[in-house]
């Protein structure tokens with residue numbers, strides 16, 4: 001089955017990552033860009049993950065606690081990851097299991113980010129390599145100014161929401177502004 005994409009506000013959400021190597025690091029770095037508070041518990045930890053709060057030890061049952069909004073099982077022990085997933089489901093905590101898509105209640109997309117413009121790409125777990133390929137294709141066609149165009153549109157739209165009350169009039173003004181910003185970006 002395919003997955004429904006949602007945009008979640010992760011600012012200051014509590015995220016526990018169990019595992020301390022390459023995969024844990026990639027997940028941590030993805031989430032950090034969106035303001036999550038990340039905690040690591042792992043028997044061993046790579047240097048790059050030491051910038052997050054961490055504890056070097058085995059995971060234990062009391063770690064799977066509802067003080068966390070999300071938990072990522074990123075150990076290399078299938079049984080440990082499966083146990084984490086089961087505990088999370090009991091506690092209704094969203095869980096990502098790096099070695100078993102069937103145990104995940106959410107999965108990571110590949111992300112293209114230009115300021116607040118976010119594109120999430122997924123193969124519904126079937127092929128992360130295809131997902132990476134799609135991301136590379138998208139990156140070659142997007143203009144680099146999308147982030148600043150979005151910021152400018154956000155400010156303009158906020159103003160118009162107060163000054164133009166007719167939605168169809170407002171839409172025309174927004175379309176004109178967007179075309180103007182793209183023209184300016186092209187000439188830069």
Ligand SMILES: C[C@@]1(CC(=O)O)c2cc3[nH]c(cc4nc(cc5[nH]c(cc(n2)[C@H]1CCC(=O)O)[C@@](C)(CC(=O)O)[C@@H]5CCC(=O)O)C(CC(=O)O)=C4CCC(=O)O)c(CCC(=O)O)c3CC(=O)O
Nearest residue numbers: 098099101107108109110122123124125127128129131132
């Ligand atoms: C289901 C999912 C769960 C999740 O992790 O959330 C999952 C699962 C698994 N990945 C595996 C392997 C690889 N994953 C990558 C890369 C990425 N994997 C990511 C997401 C996801 N991976 C979720 C579904 C995504 C979707 O729907 O497409 C990305 C997009 C996002 C991210 O990680 O941030 C990130 C690219 C980010 C970017 O480029 O921007 C590479 C490539 C590489 O390493 O360079 C490989 C090696 C090649 C290969 O195996 O295909 C394995 C086997 C592990 C083993 O061998 O034991 C499993 C387990 C399984 O499938 O059983």
Ligand SMILES: NC(=O)C1=CN([C@@H]2O[C@H](COP(=O)(O)OP(=O)(O)OC[C@H]3O[C@@H](n4cnc5c(N)ncnc54)[C@H](O)[C@@H]3O)[C@@H](O)[C@H]2O)C=CC1
Nearest residue numbers: 019020021022023024042043044058059075076080098099
């Ligand atoms: N979903 C994805 O995108 C990908 C998933 N993988 C999967 O991710 C798994 C982990 O990959 P790597 O980060 O390269 O692993 P790794 O083998 O380098 O590290 C595993 C980490 O888990 C820790 N750990 C093991 N048992 C633990 C326990 N009981 N409590 C706390 N920490 C424990 C270890 O100390 C170590 O830090 C792999 O087994 C692989 O199946 C691999 C590549 C991509």
